[in-house]
Amino acid sequence: MTKNDLTSSGGSRSAWPSTVAVIGAAGLIGSGVVERLAVEGLADTVYLTDLRDNILQAHAIDIAEAQILAGSTHTQLVVGPPPPGLPVDLVIVAASAPETPDGDRRDFLLANLRLLRILLPDIERLAGDHGVVMLLSNPVDVLSDALHRMSCIAPDRIVGYSLNDSIRFRAAVGREIGARPEHVSGLVLGEHGDGQVPLYSTLAVNSVPLVLSSDQRDRITADITGWFSRWSALKPGRSSGWTTPLGVAQIIKSMASGGVHPATIWTGALPELPDTFVSVPTVFRDGRLVPVLPTLSEQEITGLAQAARSVGTAAAEAVEALQATPK
Numbered sequence: 001m002t003k004n005d006l007t008s009s010g011g012s013r014s015a016w017p018s019t020v021a022v023i024g025a026a027g028l029i030g031s032g033v034v035e036r037l038a039v040e041g042l043a044d045t046v047y048l049t050d051l052r053d054n055i056l057q058a059h060a061i062d063i064a065e066a067q068i069l070a071g072s073t074h075t076q077l078v079v080g081p082p083p084p085g086l087p088v089d090l091v092i093v094a095a096s097a098p099e100t101p102d103g104d105r106r107d108f109l110l111a112n113l114r115l116l117r118i119l120l121p122d123i124e125r126l127a128g129d130h131g132v133v134m135l136l137s138n139p140v141d142v143l144s145d146a147l148h149r150m151s152c153i154a155p156d157r158i159v160g161y162s163l164n165d166s167i168r169f170r171a172a173v174g175r176e177i178g179a180r181p182e183h184v185s186g187l188v189l190g191e192h193g194d195g196q197v198p199l200y201s202t203l204a205v206n207s208v209p210l211v212l213s214s215d216q217r218d219r220i221t222a223d224i225t226g227w228f229s230r231w232s233a234l235k236p237g238r239s240s241g242w243t244t245p246l247g248v249a250q251i252i253k254s255m256a257s258g259g260v261h262p263a264t265i266w267t268g269a270l271p272e273l274p275d276t277f278v279s280v281p282t283v284f285r286d287g288r289l290v291p292v293l294p295t296l297s298e299q300e301i302t303g304l305a306q307a308a309r310s311v312g313t314a315a316a317e318a319v320e321a322l323q324a325t326p327k
């Protein structure tokens, strides 16, 4: 992995993904992702869907003009879904019920789970037999697990976006030691929320391993676990619309080139963890998301198992509650 990003390139970019559908493409994150895909030319065709068709049309015009400015008009933007029977390589779900954050992403669970149930037939149709589904909507890990429980999509074709936690870890370490965060590397695994597991053993500054005192670690852990409360207290009425689309583009490039990156994936291939979805280092191989877990300390494994239990229980309970309510 390079010092400036949290993904590592595995070589030249493949033709994947040729086709992408973004559900919720009129929103802050969805439109930002479409902009990155288009301006960086990361796909041949991007389909934009949302309830708000007029906003979609406006984004498509604006982004197509930005492509000219960027000198990158390869990616074709289509407002609306692909023709029936034509699945896509990658379905990105950024649709969300209106959110008023109050310090815990799980507050969005019931509303976004209901929305996921509404979107499920579209997601399954778009993904077909081979497409990957990338969830962005929060709480991303619980919803990824719920999608697996409710759908016929193979669990190793579902991935949640969780890169921001590692970026915030680098920022907090930089603040603590007075280093520029882009010179810091380090990974956060586990839950996209309070159950996150910072891997202090992966920390380095300019590729030199960084050893911190336990006081420093405690301060950094408090800093990163407090991020969402601090953000919510600002009442900004928006989510992380700059970082997330950039991060999604980075993850897609890493997937396309066989690189390793943190992502929320199925833990079924990891016997040390209960079956659910948490963030682990991941590689995209033969159309499947595969975990590549480094050697972890006992404390880190315990933290990861705790996060997995918490996410799995929340998903099971939420899906059961949803199934008891009428559609």
Ligand SMILES: NC(=O)c1ccc[n+]([C@@H]2O[C@H](COP(=O)([O-])OP(=O)(O)OC[C@H]3O[C@@H](n4cnc5c(N)ncnc54)[C@H](O)[C@@H]3O)[C@@H](O)[C@H]2O)c1
Pocket (backbone or CB within 6 Å): 023, 024, 025, 026, 027, 028, 029, 030, 049, 050, 051, 052, 094, 095, 096, 097, 098, 099, 108, 112, 115, 118, 119, 135, 136, 137, 138, 140, 161, 162, 163, 164, 192, 238, 239, 240, 241, 244
């Ligand atoms: N995983 C992460 O790291 C991360 C980072 C940032 C935001 N998020 C999450 O991403 C989601 C989107 O955030 P946002 O700021 O773009 O929200 P937003 O409110 O700006 O956009 C949500 C969009 O979903 C659309 N939508 C609602 N119901 C729909 C339906 N039935 N079909 C199609 N579209 C529908 C809305 O019209 C809206 O355009 C939220 O859940 C947010 O918490 C996750």
